Amino acid sequence: GFPTGWTGYAPLSIQAGEGMDSYAFAFGLMGVSIILAGFNIIVTIICYRAPGMRWSRLPMFVWSMLTTGFLFVLAAPVLVGGMYMIITDRTAQTAFFINQLGGSSYLYQDLFWFFGHPEVYILALPGFGIVCELLPVFTRKPLFGYKIAAAGMFGVAILSFFVWQHHLFMSGINPDMRPLFMLTTELISIPTGFIFLVALGTFWKAKIRLTVPMLFAMAFFVNFLFGGISGVLLSDVPADTTAHGSFFVMAHFHYTIMGGLIFAFFGGIYYWLPKVMGITMNQRLGKIHFWTMFITFNSTFMPLFAVGMLGQPRRVFEYARNLETLNDWVSISAFCLGVSMLIFIFNFVMSTVVWRERAPQNPWQARGLEWQISSPPPPGNFTHIPVVLAGPYEYGDPNALPVADLNPPAGVIAGALTGAGASTTTSPGSEA
Numbered sequence: 001g002f003p004t005g006w007t008g009y010a011p012l013s014i015q016a017g018e019g020m021d022s023y024a025f026a027f028g029l030m031g032v033s034i035i036l037a038g039f040n041i042i043v044t045i046i047c048y049r050a051p052g053m054r055w056s057r058l059p060m061f062v063w064s065m066l067t068t069g070f071l072f073v074l075a076a077p078v079l080v081g082g083m084y085m086i087i088t089d090r091t092a093q094t095a096f097f098i099n100q101l102g103g104s105s106y107l108y109q110d111l112f113w114f115f116g117h118p119e120v121y122i123l124a125l126p127g128f129g130i131v132c133e134l135l136p137v138f139t140r141k142p143l144f145g146y147k148i149a150a151a152g153m154f155g156v157a158i159l160s161f162f163v164w165q166h167h168l169f170m171s172g173i174n175p176d177m178r179p180l181f182m183l184t185t186e187l188i189s190i191p192t193g194f195i196f197l198v199a200l201g202t203f204w205k206a207k208i209r210l211t212v213p214m215l216f217a218m219a220f221f222v223n224f225l226f227g228g229i230s231g232v233l234l235s236d237v238p239a240d241t242t243a244h245g246s247f248f249v250m251a252h253f254h255y256t257i258m259g260g261l262i263f264a265f266f267g268g269i270y271y272w273l274p275k276v277m278g279i280t281m282n283q284r285l286g287k288i289h290f291w292t293m294f295i296t297f298n299s300t301f302m303p304l305f306a307v308g309m310l311g312q313p314r315r316v317f318e319y320a321r322n323l324e325t326l327n328d329w330v331s332i333s334a335f336c337l338g339v340s341m342l343i344f345i346f347n348f349v350m351s352t353v354v355w356r357e358r359a360p361q362n363p364w365q366a367r368g369l370e371w372q373i374s375s376p377p378p379p380g381n382f383t384h385i386p387v388v389l390a391g392p393y394e395y396g397d398p399n400a401l402p403v404a405d406l407n408p409p410a411g412v413i414a415g416a417l418t419g420a421g422a423s424t425t426t427s428p429g430s431e432a
Helices: 019-047 060-091 105-139 146-162 164-168 175-187 189-203 212-235 237-243 247-277 283-309 321-355 410-417
Strands: none
Touching: 019 060, 060 105, 060 146, 105 146, 105 164, 105 189, 105 212, 105 247, 146 175, 146 189, 164 175, 175 189, 175 212, 175 237, 189 212, 212 237, 212 247, 212 283, 237 283, 247 283, 247 321, 283 321
């Protein structure tokens, strides 16, 4: 094994046993795969869009994956470099992270978190894309501020590279830089706030359909709000000095990642499973799963804010006697949160293996391009390369064009196959 914890901090990582070599090699190899995946995503989105799929018609989930792809490509090389510098320190007698030989263990912390904080948004941005995809469908309104949402995702991606050193506020490294990183960390809440403004504008005067996917999308915003507000608090150096290494930080992290990403992930499963498998999950069990998960999640992690502010540190196996009641409550709630996952697994297995209720082609009456073909999609998805005629969020507009022409003229298809139509900005299927 390796004794460093998941961060692999030097100098422990240089002094550790052979398991550390496996850790460094495996994470470095994972970084290579992340880079390749990022290039794949970026090139696919830029070069392989259907004719008529302008940037202004791109689904929000695709925008989120484009920004995530850039984070893959720009952040993962730093992880790869850090891992293989550990390997050379351990095997080739280099001294990147060995203080006594002129290196610096702080260098590893900087490299790790220069990757590590954008990595948090590698998790969060797809969640942003999923909820922005669901909101128009279940409010039956166009997405409010389409360009604002896309700009918010790019703003988060860019600023994520300027905040990494807030992880090192308590390390003693270069205190003069703390005001800068405190400012940049607080600034990243602005593009994140764009997503919330888009959601509020979309909800305004909407006729909301409280389907299971929509419930998870709405819970995303509730939970992520608590995670975001507590993150702004932790960006302040004096407040971080008090809360650093406490359960307050753990509660913040779980509200951001589990309360945000995992809730969005479940919303995406309930939304797209009919498309992927042609089967609808049981909606009553889905709602039981949602409410059990939402209530027990907050019952588990909300008290940890209080526990952390009362001084309970992380990574300990026994707690102060005066905090015993809160910790017992959290433990019981965590088991109940686990039960909510069992409800989902039961629903998923029974729906896909036993009940197998066939889904309509478009059960949500969505305008997304993927919903214009049968569910599950046939091999190759489309019999012909479609020509996109309109955006995916033009709900409530009686004059809106169909999303796409699925049987365009042969000339348009030929142009697309040669690459001429990959980023067509006119509407070559207008004669259809």
